[in-house]
Amino acid sequence: MNNVYSIDLSLRPTTFDLWHVCLAATVVLLAFILIAVLLSVLIGHRRCSRKAEQARQQMVENEPETRVVEKIVEVPVEKIVEKVVEVPGPAPEPVVLKEATPEAALQLLGMLQKEARFIDFIHEDVSQYGDADVGVAARVVHEGCKKVIDEHFSLATIRQETEGSKVTLAEGFNSAEIRLTGNIVGQPPFTGTLIHKGWRVTEFHLPKLTEKHDPKIIAPAEVEL
C-alpha cells in the first residue's frame, strides 16, 4: 500500500521534467488552436455581415420596390449578392448625409445640465407644482443656459429689421437663410412681413475632450463624504 498516490495541493514541483514540458506544450498548443478558431469564426462572421449590409444598401437604393428583401435577413448571403448582380444599369451616386457628431451633442447636454440643471428640469413633472415654484426653478435654468450659450456661441440675427415690418427679398435670395411661408406665388422680388428675425451662430467653440473621457456621463452622481 505504499504505492498509493497521495494528493497534496500545497506541494510544488521542484524539478522541471519531461512530463511537465509535454504538459505545458499541450496547453500552449490547445490555447493557440482555440484562439485561431475563434478568430476565424469572428472574421468570417464580419465579412458575411458586411457583404450582406452592402448588398442590402445597394438594393434599397436601386429598386425601392424590392424592400421585401430587407426583411428576409435569414436568406443565405450569396443569394442576395446574386440578385444585386442581376440589376441592370450603373448605380446612381449615393447621397452623402453628414453624420452629426454625437459627442458634441452630449457635451452640450452636459454643459446645460451642469450650469443650468437642464435635464433635472426637463425630468420634473411640472404639473405638480404651482407657477411660482416653476418660476423659481426657471430662473436657475435660464441663467445657466444663458451662461453656456454666451460662453460658447456667438449669435447674430439674420435680418436686422424689426419683426413685423415689411421686407423685400430680391431675386436669388438665400432660401436657407430665409424661409418663405403663406401665399407663395409669382416670382421674386417678394414682399412680405418679417415674422422672426432668425439666428445664426457666427462663432462657436466647445471644450476639447481627453481621449478617455466619456461624454455620455453628462452629470456624475455626487456623493458627499
Add this chain to the structure above:
Amino acid sequence: MSELFGHDTNQDGADNNQSLESQNHDAEAQMDSEGPRYSVGIDLGTTHSVLSYVDLHQSDDDVVQDVMAVPQLIAPGEVEEREQLPSFIYLPHEAEISEGETALPWTDKPDFLVGEIARNLGGKTPIRLVASAKSWLCHAGVDCKQAILPADGPDEVEKVSPFQATQAYLQHLVDAWVYKYPDADLAAQDVTITVPASFDPAARELTAEAARSVGLNQAILLEEPQSALYSWIENSEGDWRNHVNVGDIILVVDIGGGTTDLSLIAVTDQDGNLELNRVAVGDHILLGGDNMDLALAYAVKAKLEKDSGKRLAAWQIQSLTHACRDAKEQLFNDPELDNIPLVVANRGSSLIGGSLRTELTRDELNQILVEGFLPEVPVSEKPISRPRSGLRSQGLPYAQDAGITRHLAAFLTKQVAATDELDDIKLPEHASFLHPSAVLFNGGVLKAQVLAERLMTVINSWLQAEQAPDARLLQGADLDLAVARGAAYYGFVRKGKGVRIKGGTAASYYVGVESAMPAVPGMPPEIEALCIAPFGMEEGTEEALPDDVFGLVVGEPVRFRFFASKSRREDKVGTRLDFWTEDELEELDEIEITLPDEGRKAGEVVPVHLSAAVTEVGTLELHAVSQQDGQRWKIEFDVRAGEESS
C-alpha cells in the same frame, strides 16, 4: 561597482553640461542674429494669471499685441482655452479622478491640477484647494518653501508650498506657450513677470527663483501698478502726453480679486520731455473683490435665515456667493434694475420645490459694497485695527478694516513728503496728504461704474477740503488684462521704444545692530537700524558699506533683524537710526548668513562689511564681503518661520 556608477554619473553630468551649453549657444546665436521675437508679459495674479505678448519684429509705432488663450482643464476630461488661468491648484484624492481624465494637450498627466478645474473642484472640496498662494509669498513668519497649503487641509492631503504653487502656475503658462508657439523658445524671448508693488525683497526673490526654476532665467520683475500705467500709455497710442502734464501726480489704484495695491507716479520734466517717476508704493492689503462677494453672501444669508428660521449649510453659502457675484455684476451693469432674484437650487436632481429664493436689492448692494468698502471718510481717518484674536498663526493676515478709502487715506497721508525732492511737483504748504491730480484704475472690481465713481468722489472730497483742484480719471484702460499687457509692452519699452517709468527700490532697507551702549541689567540691548540700501536704488547698481564691519563666525548661521521703510527717502547708506516710529519702519523677516567653512577654520571670526545690490531682474541682493580678501557670500532672505517670528 560604486566606482563604475560614479564614473557613469560623471559622464552624464558632462553630457548634460554640454547640451546645456550648446542650447545656450543656440539661444545666443538666435539673439544675436535677430534678437528675441516676442516680449512676453506674465501677470501672476492672486486669483488669475494672464500671459500677453508683443511681436517685437512687427511692432514699430503700432504695437502688435495679443493675449494668449491658455488651454486648461475646466472639468475632468474637458480642456478649453481661456484668456485667464485661475491661480488655484486642486490636490485630488487618488480615487477621485480616473486615469486619463486629466490630460492636457502637452502631457498625459500634469503634476498639478491648475486652472478652472481646480477652482471648480475646490468649490465643493475646499480642504484640497490651494488658493491665494501669492499672498502667502509675502506673509511674514511663514517659510514659503515648506508644504503648508491648503492651510486648513487635513494631514492626509499631500500639501504644497507657496513657492511650488507659484512654480506650477508659471509651468502651466510655459507649457501652454511651448504648445502654441513651438517655434519660439520662451527661454529666448524677453519675459516680464509682474509682482505687487508691495512685495518685500524676499517675495520678489522667490518669484524670480520660481521663474528660473521653470527655465525663465532671463525673466525680469515689474510692479503691477507700473504695468497698468504702461498699458494705459500703450492704449493711448501716443496720445498720453496730452492727458498728463509736468507736475501731475498719478495715483494708481489696483483692486484685484484678493489684494489692493497702491502706487504714486509723479510726472516731471527732463530736458523738455515728460518723465515718469514712481515715488511711493502702498502696503500689502489683503482686500479685494472676493471680500465683496463674501460680504454680500453673508448679508443675504442673514436675511434668508431670518425669513426661513433655518441655518444654511456651507454648500448653500457657497452657491449664494456665486449667485451674489452674478447679481452684483448685473446690478452694476444695468442701472435700471432695482433687484435681482437669487435662487439656491437643491443639490439633488429635483429642481422644483426645495429651492431657496431671495433677492438682492440695489439698496443692499449700495449699503454693503459702496458704504462698506468705500465709505466717505475724511482723509485724516486711519484703518481700524483690532488686536488679533488668538489662534490665527496659520491664516493669512487679511485686512481687518474693509474700508478701502481708509487704507487709501492712510497711504496718501503717510506719503505726503514723497515728492519733496522733485522740483516740478508743487504741493501747497498746508497739504496734509499728497494731492493726486490724476487717477488710474486697475482690477476687475473697478469695472463697476458705481464703485469707480464713489472712489473718485471720495478722493475729490479730500482734495476740495484742501482747496486743491479735482483729480481726473485716466480713461481707456482694460481693467482685467492691463497688467499682463503692460508687462509685455514694458519689454518693448526696454528696447528704447517708449517712455520708461523711473522706479528703483520702493523702500529703504535696514539691518538691526546692537548699539554700543552700556548694558542695563534686565533690559534687552538697544537696537539701531543701519541703512544698507537707500530708497529708489536703480536696477544694476550696488551700494557697499565698508566702514561698518561685522565679525562673522565661520560655520555658524548669523541672523540680522531686517527692516524696510516706505517713507524715509533721505537716509543714505550707513545712516544709523536709534529711534523711529512704528509707522516709519516695518520689520520684515530676519535675514541669515552662514559662512561656509571651506578654506577656513570653524569658529574663526572673519571681518566683513555688507553690500546691497539691485539686480537687473529687479530683486535685492545682500552680500557679506570679506575685509581680508574680498570674498563674497550671499545673505539669504528666505529664513521665515524662525522661532522668534512665529
